[in-house]
Amino acid sequence: MQNKMNEQSGNRIVLDGLYKYFGNVQAVIDVDLQVRQGEVVVIVGPSGSGKSTVLRCINHLEVPTKGAVYIDGVHLEDKETDINAVRAEVGMVFQQFNLFPHLTALENVTIAQKLVRKRDKEEAERVGMAQLERVGIPEKANSYPRQLSGGQQQRVAIARSLAMNPKVMLFDEPTSALDPEMIKEVLDVMLDLAKDGMTMLVVTHEMGFARSAADRVVFMDEGQIVEIATPDDLYNNPQHERTKLFLSKILAH
Amino acid sequence: MTTLEQQAREKTPADAWAQFPWWLLAIIGFLVFMGVLLTVGEEYNSAFLFVKDGIAVTLRTTLTAFGIAIILGLFAGLGRISHNTIIRNIAITYIEFIRGVPTLVLIFTLALVVVPEGADLLKLDVKAISPNSRAVAALSIIYGAFLAEIFRAGIESIPKGQMEAARSVGMTVRQAMQYIILPQAIRNISPALGNDFIAMLKDSSLVSVLAVRDITQQARLYAGSPFRFRESYLVLTFLYLTMTLVLSLLLRWYERRIRQDAK
Ligand SMILES: Nc1ncnc2c1ncn2[C@@H]1O[C@H](COP(=O)(O)OP(=O)(O)O)[C@@H](O)[C@H]1O
Ligand SMILES: [Mg+2]
Numbered sequence: 001m002q003n004k005m006n007e008q009s010g011n012r013i014v015l016d017g018l019y020k021y022f023g024n025v026q027a028v029i030d031v032d033l034q035v036r037q038g039e040v041v042v043i044v045g046p047s048g049s050g051k052s053t054v055l056r057c058i059n060h061l062e063v064p065t066k067g068a069v070y071i072d073g074v075h076l077e078d079k080e081t082d083i084n085a086v087r088a089e090v091g092m093v094f095q096q097f098n099l100f101p102h103l104t105a106l107e108n109v110t111i112a113q114k115l116v117r118k119r120d121k122e123e124a125e126r127v128g129m130a131q132l133e134r135v136g137i138p139e140k141a142n143s144y145p146r147q148l149s150g151g152q153q154q155r156v157a158i159a160r161s162l163a164m165n166p167k168v169m170l171f172d173e174p175t176s177a178l179d180p181e182m183i184k185e186v187l188d189v190m191l192d193l194a195k196d197g198m199t200m201l202v203v204t205h206e207m208g209f210a211r212s213a214a215d216r217v218v219f220m221d222e223g224q225i226v227e228i229a230t231p232d233d234l235y236n237n238p239q240h241e242r243t244k245l246f247l248s249k250i251l252a253h
Numbered sequence: 254m255t256t257l258e259q260q261a262r263e264k265t266p267a268d269a270w271a272q273f274p275w276w277l278l279a280i281i282g283f284l285v286f287m288g289v290l291l292t293v294g295e296e297y298n299s300a301f302l303f304v305k306d307g308i309a310v311t312l313r314t315t316l317t318a319f320g321i322a323i324i325l326g327l328f329a330g331l332g333r334i335s336h337n338t339i340i341r342n343i344a345i346t347y348i349e350f351i352r353g354v355p356t357l358v359l360i361f362t363l364a365l366v367v368v369p370e371g372a373d374l375l376k377l378d379v380k381a382i383s384p385n386s387r388a389v390a391a392l393s394i395i396y397g398a399f400l401a402e403i404f405r406a407g408i409e410s411i412p413k414g415q416m417e418a419a420r421s422v423g424m425t426v427r428q429a430m431q432y433i434i435l436p437q438a439i440r441n442i443s444p445a446l447g448n449d450f451i452a453m454l455k456d457s458s459l460v461s462v463l464a465v466r467d468i469t470q471q472a473r474l475y476a477g478s479p480f481r482f483r484e485s486y487l488v489l490t491f492l493y494l495t496m497t498l499v500l501s502l503l504l505r506w507y508e509r510r511i512r513q514d515a516k
Binding site: 087111 | 415
């Protein structure tokens, strides 16, 4: 155990032989991945290849069938591990935003600070406002989600995660549900985050983002990692037939 | 604007005729007629003066029982969807048990069998439990089961992403329920809760079988002397109809307001 933890040092996220089955569906098969402090890793792959499931295993929204997840050396499958404490350190941004519709933007970014981080109202609001400013919409603090555009909602969702001061941010197709004209405002926020040294694992098909922010790109197909490379290598010089086929399809769009 | 929309906007006289709430006019007409009768008709007036003494009991019984039923229903509804097999089955047993027996029979069984036996078990003095308390207990337990199904449906109607978002910022299941899921669920089900409040107000008339002096019991007592059926029961009908009409108009207004808020 102790050995294992030392072995993981320097890595924010370690996936070790991860499997996830849904009944007969093998969603994730033997995935190994390490994400270092400050690294930005993009995951691409066809629909149904298990990208979301990998992300959801990292904060235990899905419990792996087999294998291990370590966040900062903490073994998630260990019965002693306080999963809520780990989740507070791992921000998650969803395709559908999942803002709390009965709360204002500011309340969305303060409620977990108060309940989980035990910050008082004043501090939570100060941190919350700072994060709303960081994502560029402090003037929407008192608006409800239904009064915001998709791009604004997704930025509030990012601020909600950031307000917890997470060590790691997970993004599951954060721009896929957005109208084209709103994609850029969300990607810009993510690029800023990457520049500030946030450790990020991002499922996205936005090649521009991957090229300018990613240290590595992971290509997944049918639950498995097919190849991992730098963005330039993966997009310009894919090694595997399945990668080439996938890239030719998304480039055809 | 398309012509179709224009057509939809402009009301023809026939539309106005079809959409006018004639039913409301008819009911209000009846209530006004009764109101006049109550003031000028001597027999009706004295029936009213006797029966009205039960209004406080009817309202107090309904309000108290509904308050308790909401708490019972919330926990039974949460239990109903619990991942814990034992808790879930206890909740289902309670709900199905109540739903399988007529309300009148349950009032007898709960007030005259379950409450005394329960008091015995807890070493309480059975005689100290008034018929009013038994009535409240019975109505609460019955409506707790009905409300449980409303709460369950309300909680299940909230998209899964809400619980996931709450959990992924580190909230416990309890915190997520309390601060994220339930506030949304309760808002969604508040019209259904309102409907059950009206239903309970009407069902509270059944507690007259326990000799609780609500308006129904008062009317029965007044009708006890010969030839007074007509004024007793018309006055009683008038009272229930007035209360339920006011409540259901309030409910319609509230429903319309939350639907506008959601826009
Ligand atoms: N909760 C679930 N129950 C059953 N099957 C699921 C569930 N979630 C995902 N799957 C299946 O797992 C596979 C991988 O899904 P997912 O991780 O969502 O892929 P991706 O995000 O790459 O599109 C798919 O075949 C999907 O149908
Ligand atoms: Mg997905």
